[in-house]
Every structure is written in C-alpha cells, then in structure tokens.
Amino acid sequence: MRHRRPKLQRQVGWLGWRLLSRTVLGLAFLLVLGPFVPVAISAFDSGLPGEQGFQGFTIDWFSIALTRPDFQSGLIVSVKVAGGAAAVALLIGVASAFAMTRGPRWARGATFAGFVMSPVVIPQFLISLAMLQLLSVMGVRLGIAGLIAVHGAFISPFVVRAISASLADQGGVYEWAAMSLGADRLKVLRTVTLPLIRPALGAAVIIAFTLSFVNVPLSLFLAPSGARTLPIIMFQELEFSLSPVLAALAVLLAIPITGAVLFIERIFKVRVLT
Amino acid sequence: MGSSWATTVPILATLIVIVLVPVGMIFRQSLAPNPFASDAASVSIQNYRTLFSISVYREAMWRTIWISVLVAALAVALGFVTTLALTAFRSNARSRDSTPVTLLLAPVFAGSIVLVLGWLGLLAKGGVAYSMVNAIRALLGQPEGRVIQTNIAIILGLLQFVVPFVVLIFYPLLNRLPVELYEAGLVLGDTPSKVIRRVILPLAAPGILSAGIVALSVSVAAYVTPQVLGGDRNLVLTTLITQLLASLSPTTAAAGAVVLGAVGLVTVAVYSLLVGRVQDRGLPANAP
Numbered sequence: 001m002r003h004r005r006p007k008l009q010r011q012v013g014w015l016g017w018r019l020l021s022r023t024v025l026g027l028a029f030l031l032v033l034g035p036f037v038p039v040a041i042s043a044f045d046s047g048l049p050g051e052q053g054f055q056g057f058t059i060d061w062f063s064i065a066l067t068r069p070d071f072q073s074g075l076i077v078s079v080k081v082a083g084g085a086a087a088v089a090l091l092i093g094v095a096s097a098f099a100m101t102r103g104p105r106w107a108r109g110a111t112f113a114g115f116v117m118s119p120v121v122i123p124q125f126l127i128s129l130a131m132l133q134l135l136s137v138m139g140v141r142l143g144i145a146g147l148i149a150v151h152g153a154f155i156s157p158f159v160v161r162a163i164s165a166s167l168a169d170q171g172g173v174y175e176w177a178a179m180s181l182g183a184d185r186l187k188v189l190r191t192v193t194l195p196l197i198r199p200a201l202g203a204a205v206i207i208a209f210t211l212s213f214v215n216v217p218l219s220l221f222l223a224p225s226g227a228r229t230l231p232i233i234m235f236q237e238l239e240f241s242l243s244p245v246l247a248a249l250a251v252l253l254a255i256p257i258t259g260a261v262l263f264i265e266r267i268f269k270v271r272v273l274t
Numbered sequence: 275m276g277s278s279w280a281t282t283v284p285i286l287a288t289l290i291v292i293v294l295v296p297v298g299m300i301f302r303q304s305l306a307p308n309p310f311a312s313d314a315a316s317v318s319i320q321n322y323r324t325l326f327s328i329s330v331y332r333e334a335m336w337r338t339i340w341i342s343v344l345v346a347a348l349a350v351a352l353g354f355v356t357t358l359a360l361t362a363f364r365s366n367a368r369s370r371d372s373t374p375v376t377l378l379l380a381p382v383f384a385g386s387i388v389l390v391l392g393w394l395g396l397l398a399k400g401g402v403a404y405s406m407v408n409a410i411r412a413l414l415g416q417p418e419g420r421v422i423q424t425n426i427a428i429i430l431g432l433l434q435f436v437v438p439f440v441v442l443i444f445y446p447l448l449n450r451l452p453v454e455l456y457e458a459g460l461v462l463g464d465t466p467s468k469v470i471r472r473v474i475l476p477l478a479a480p481g482i483l484s485a486g487i488v489a490l491s492v493s494v495a496a497y498v499t500p501q502v503l504g505g506d507r508n509l510v511l512t513t514l515i516t517q518l519l520a521s522l523s524p525t526t527a528a529a530g531a532v533v534l535g536a537v538g539l540v541t542v543a544v545y546s547l548l549v550g551r552v553q554d555r556g557l558p559a560n561a562p
Contacts, residue, residue, distance in 0.1 A: 014459065028356040107282055125515075127296060130299060152288075250388045
C-alpha cells in the first residue's frame with residue numbers, strides 16, 4: 001500500500017487548529033494565573049495601596065501578618081474546621097464512592113451519582129443563609145461542630161471523585177479473590193481494599209482540607225462570631241484596593257497549599273484528575 | 275444488603291438535613307407577611323412583590339442572569355479549547371504530564387479571597403487589566419474610566435473562578451483521546467473540523483452538559499467576587515440578599531434567596547434542554 005501524502009490544504013487546516021488551540025491555552029493561563037502576580041508583588045512592595053509602581057522591597061508586611069492576633073486565632077479556627085471537615089467529607093465520600101462502585105445496582109446508576117455530586121451545584125450561599133435562618137428560628141446556636149458538618153457535606157463530592165476513580169480502577173477483582181480464599185468482608189476491607197485506595201485517600205484528604213480551608217460562602221453566615229475562620233477575617237478586612245498585609249498573608253498561605261496540591265500526584269502516584 | 279445502607283445513608287441523611295430542611299424553612303419564611311410573624315399561619319406574597327417592584331432589585335436579578343449566562347458560555351468555550359490543547363492537540367505526543375492542568379486548577383485551591391485581591395491589583399488604575407480594558411474602550415470610542423465596580427470586573431473575576439471547574443470536567447473525557455489523533459486525521463485525510471465534529475465532540479458531549487451546569491450554578495451563587503469587584507453599584511442576587519439582611523428585612527431576603535435558587539434551577543434546566551435537543555439532533559447522524 002502506497003503512503004498517501006496529506007494534501008497541503010489539510011496540513012494547513014490542522015496547523016491552524018493547533019495554533020488556535022495553543023493561543024487559547026495561553027489566554028487561559030493568563031486569565032487563571034495572571035491575578036496571582038500582583039498579590040505576590042505587593043506583598044514585598046513597601047508602597048501603600050494606591051501608590052503606583054514598585055516603591056521598594058520590604059518584608060514588613062509579612063511580620064505584620066504573622067504577628068496579628070486576629071489572624072493567628074483565625075488560623076487556628078480554620079485549621080480545626082478544615083481538619084474536621086476533611087474527616088467528615090472522607091467519611092461521607094468514601095461510603096458514597098463504595099456504594100457507587102461496589103454497591104447495589106440502584107446506587108451504581110446515574111441518579112444516585114447525580115445525588116451524591118449535587119453539592120457541587122447547590123448554591124453554598126443559599127444553604128449558609130437558610131441554615132442561619134433555620135437555626136435562629138429554632139433558637140439553636142451553631143458551634144464549630146455544625147460548621148464542620150456543613151463544610152464536610154459540601155466538600156464530599158471532591159472526595160467521591162478521587163476515591164471512586166481509584167475503586168473503579170481496581171474493578172473489584174482483588175476483593176473477589178480474597179473472598180474466594182475465605183476472607184470475610186471486614187478482613188477484605190482492612191487488608192485489601194483500604195491498602196489499595198490508600199494513595200487516593202491521601203490525595204482526598206489534602207484536597208478536602210484545602211477546599212474547606214479557603215471556603216467563604218459556607219462560613220459567611222455560619223461561622224460563630226467568636227470563631228471566625230481566616231478567609232472570613234480576610235474578607236471583612238477587604239476594601240476596594242489591594243491591601244499589602246492581606247497579600248503577604250495570601251503568599252504565606254499559598255506556599256503550603258501550592259506545594260501540597262502540585263505534588264499530590266508525585267507523592268501519592270495517583271491520578272486525581274481523571 | 276446491610277452494607278448498601280451503611281454506604282448510602284450518610285450522604286442521603288446529610289443532604290436531607292443540610293439542604294432540604296433549611297431550604298424548606300427559608301421558603302416558608304419568604305411567604306411570611308412581615309419579619310415578626312414567622313410563626314403565624316398566614317401566607318402572603320408581599321415579599322416577592324417588593325422584590326419585583328423595585329427597579330434596583332429587578333436590575334440585580336437581571337444582572338445575575340445575563341452575567342451568569344455570559345460567563346458560563348465563555349468559560350465552557352475557553353475551557354473546552356484549553357483542555358483540547360492539553361490533550362489531543364498537545365505538541366509533545368509523549369508527554370502525559372498533568373502539571374499544566376493542575377496549575378489551571380490553582381483558583382479552586384487558592385480560594386476566592388486571594389483571587390479578588392489579585393484582580394483588585396490588576397484592575398486598579400495603572401494595573402495591567404485596567405490598561406487593557408481601557409484600550410478596548412478607546413477602540414470602541416468610549417471614554418476612559420475605572421474598571422473596578424463595573425460589570426466587566428465581575429465578569430473577569432468570575433471567569434477566572436469558573437474556567438478551572440470546566441477544565442476539571444473536560445480533562446478526564448478528552449484525555450481518553452489518543453495523542454496521535456491529529457497525525458491520524460492528517461494521514462487518513464480528515465479535515466480538522468471533521469475530526470472535531472465526529473470524534474472529539476461526541477466524546478466531550480457529556481462534559482459540555484455538566485460543565486455548563488456547573489459553570490452556571492457557580493456563577494449564579496458567587497458572592498465574594500461580585501461583592502468586592504462589583505460593589506454596591508452593581509448588585510447581583512447574592513449581594514442584594516446581604517444588603518436586605520443588613521437593612522433588617524429578613525423576609526424579603528428570604529424571598530431573594532428563593533429567587534436565587536429558582537434562577538439557578540431554571541437556567542440549568544433551560545440549558546440542559548437546549549443541549550439535549552442539539553445532541554438528539556446532532557449525534558445519531560454524526561455517530562461513527
């Protein structure tokens with residue numbers, strides 16, 4: 001069979017499409033990552049907001065951000081809430097992922113999957129407000145525990161994504177093998193399934209912790225006034241200009257988050273995105 | 275099947291307690307005749323009448339709808355082509371590295387506060403985005419002016435926040451395509467538009483549906499971005515609701531919250547119907 005040379009017109013067509021997609025890719029990177037640049041710059045800029053151009057290098061904003069008592073207490077609250085929310089999300093998410101991959105037929109269908117993933121599309125702002133109104137009518141005051149529960153529920157779909165992909169990859173053959181060799185369900189879970197999905201579990205914990213840590217809309221109405229989370233404190237301090245103290249704080253927070261997220265795939269050798 | 279209950283009850287119970295009960299409650303509250311009669315059996319649509327009779331409120335609802343639809347459309351298009359460039363149209367056929375995709379997810383993990391901080395810097399007078407927007411304005415013959423506290427600022431901020439969600443949905447779908455796709459298409463004599471129509475779009479179809487739904491609901495419910503970048507002059511539903519709460523009209527705010535939920539549901543439903551119709555018409559004929 002003779003190898004046919006592609007027509008020039010077709011070659012140009014493909015080249016055009018790849019160029020176009022490459023251009024759009026560049027635009028997307030500009031749009032998505034561009035806004036991080038001024039935050040990083042103004043954290044080190046000695047000029048005050050409103051002054052144009054770089055006024056001089058300083059690390060004073062960092063020492064202010066690190067020593068402010070409200071930031072410190074906010075950080076403690078946020079770590080508690082995010083830690084608890086990650087645990088709750090893991091509990092709900094792992095259970096749902098099991099149901100979706102190994103459960104009864106109805107739980108493996110699209111309806112249950114849609115239900116499990118629904119928190120992604122339910123407006124968090126609306127739920128936060130509705131919970132606030134409900135609790136005030138009931139006369140109940142929601143402590144940190146309630147905030148943790150709500151955070152956990154809304155972050156659980158991201159855990160489901162990571163875990164169910166991992167469970168689907170394994171396809172259940174190892175479990176069947178273990179069961180046919182006489183292991184009971186609990187033993188299979190403990191010695192086969194959990195070790196197999198451990199990398200995905202690690203990745204899910206990092207994702208869940210981060211998503212809860214940065215959340216504003218759920219904490220907006222539900223965070224107790226004595227225990228505001230760090231993003232809420234930052235939000236209440238936001239004016240209509242780039243505050244250098246907030247920028248320094250954002251840079252400080254970005255370092256561990258970026259490290260954790262960028263290296264999830266390296267450390268845990270797991271596909272989080274697929 | 276004891277284990278089927280153990281695995282499905284947590285999510286079912288949580289969603290009922292956290293979603294259905296409070297939303298039912300806020301719906302009931304929106305029908306109260308006044309803020310102090312929440313226990314009375316009387317039902318009134320006064321709150322909705324207030325919401326629709328004041329022009330600033332109507333404007334806020336309309337702004338929520340058109341900005342969300344515009345942002346969702348731009349985000350789906352941008353996210354689709356971007357993901358395509360990172361999967362099927364990738365330059366190095368051997369690289370299966372997902373680091374660029376992870377970078378694109380940065381806004382999701384950074385959180386909305388950091389994002390609006392960045393936009394405040396970019397959009398302030400002398401900022402890069404400020405100059406770009408005003409250059410476009412000059413081309414259109416419009417006068418130079420501030421960008422923060424305009425609709426453009428809200429749209430840019432939301433777009434940055436929504437595109438990562440779209441990429442997150444398209445990536446697993448399009449990553450199944452072989453990287454040699456364009457070479458195969460080239461050698462076998464297919465034009466790119468034919469490959470896109472016959473191979474890529476059918477694979478991406480479920481993604482177009484769910485990406486649009488997520489983009490719409492995230493934009494409709496966004497609060498921090500319109501609050502900081504739009505300000506009080508460019509109210510959307512969420513920022514209007516917080517203003518109503520601050521002005522001590524919780525029942526009107528409740529009605530606003532119900533409208534917020536309804537706007538989200540209706541835009542998503544209309545979108546799903548449109549996509550479903552296009553797919554019904556388009557797919558069988560093009561299916562391989």
